[in-house]
Amino acid sequence: MTPLVRRRKREPSKRARNGNRPARHPLAKAPTGISGLDEITHGGLPRGRPTLVCGGAGCGKTLLAMEFLVRGAVEYNEPGVFMSFEETPDDLVENGRSLGFDLQRLTTHRQLLLDHVRLERSELTEAGEYDLEGLFIRLGHAIDSIRAKRVVLDTIELLFSGLSDRALVRAELGRLFRWLKTKRVTAIVTGEGDAGHLTRHGLEEYVSDCVILLDQRVMEQSATRRLRIIKYRGSAHGGNEMPFLIDDHGVSVLPITSLGLAHQVSTAHVSTGVAGLDAMFGKKGYYRGNSVLASGTAGTGKSSLAAHFAEATCRRGERCLYFAFEESASQIARNMRSIGVDLEPWVRRNLLRVHAQRPTALGLEAHLVAMHRLIEDWQPQVVIVDPVTNMTAVGSDVEVKAMLARLIDFMKLRHVTTLFTSLTEGGRAAERTDLGVSSLMDVWMLLGNLEMNGERNRTIQIVKARGMAHSNQVREFVMTDDGIKLVDVSRRADGSVAIGSARGAQQVPSRGGRRKSE
């Protein structure tokens, strides 16, 4: 019996006592143990029911199904039967090894049973009416012999090519899925789709509780895998496409972290690294755990701002992980030295790590996983992504935004303060960041080059800062040998802010407050 049922016994609801109507209770679920999949399904697959996992050839159905059994056996003490219509047990063992699973050992310990069903039409003569009772007996015996709680049928559609009587196979499959429910096993049934159809023979008609679609496509020369829960009857589920990876750790669906906005927020502050900018945020800087966006066109000082933030972090003795997608580590160090920010000592003291990589070197989710792993391994307090816009080189805007949302969730859970720089293309409206990612951010700063009176002057303004009093001014800043310096505000007689040379011409003393005076 599932714990759910037991809980109901202790605390019977009125409806349950009435007996005539079932009590409303959440669907019992069987955790897959697959990284990320249990989060997006809110607990796993429907317990005691079949789930359809479909997708094209080579999309990872078999491996996902196998991991479901292996994790079930190892982590949840639920033995499983893998009935393969395609691959031989030897092949399966071999495939399992590539994910780090020892299927051989699991079979000897009776936690797993591999059965290869071979059905070759050329080797069979059909002479009269038949049914698939043999399959039922075979599977039933396999389940009973190891007290299996989980079953995989991969891919049962091959029955259609092995037998000529389609109507019969169809009817028998319907019977099989009903029978599986009576056996109370949690099952994954795989099916191969083609253009426009989830599965070739409409398996989705029989397996109606939960349908998961896998997909592999090649974009910008890199293969990306996607997973989407098409249907999950009686359960909330994310309907978005989630990237997933298959590597020597098995399948990982991103996000690795839980979705949602349940993270704890901090009221502690961290310095931006620029004194004048801290003052704009009420003298304190960003909140710890904030996600900060600094956007601007080329050459507006985004990387410099990032370097200041990195240095301030290290100065506090905290770790900063700097993802550089545009420049090499040494190039960043050289450039920053020119404005008086020396990052080298922090690298030597292992407080700063610059991870420079061309965005195109990996697919989008591979990037995300690499970032997750680095963050998880090194546990930095501050992460800088410079620039996040380069991610568009490997994904569409929508995908990049989804990826950012996951990354931000992940960092917030860890109270990592993150600075993203974003390159606005010239000619575009400055406040329209290319990604439309600003909504994901807690703090958004806009850096600009103001061109007037024959000169270009650098400006910075805070567009938003959640939960913080912040300056509403467009401030001028200069790059000095000693780093970024905000220039004192100088006002004309009419109250407007004077910028550049105009400032010197003004005799009005600086006020620097939030309000217009007089």
Next chain:
Amino acid sequence: MKNGARRTWHLRLYVAGQTPKSIAALANLKRLCEEHLAGRYRIEIVDLQKQPHLARRDEIVVLPTLVRQLPQPIRKIIGDLSNQQKVLVGLDVTPGEPEA
């Protein structure tokens, strides 16, 4: 092809209990054997309900399944064997074997 196949035919019929299909299959098989293989056949019935482990060992999915164990090679015929022509082809029995 003529009298060369004077050995015993060993036929194994897999069924699951006494279903209409399994009863029909056995009756059809017996009739066919009497007509074409009189005196040189042996029928073994395997009831998978009683011996479920044999389904996996003997690679059975569909029922009823008739397996020609001997003569070699093994051949499989599925169904209630109502189509005698196909059974004969499947077993590779020459219809109406010539009298001795």
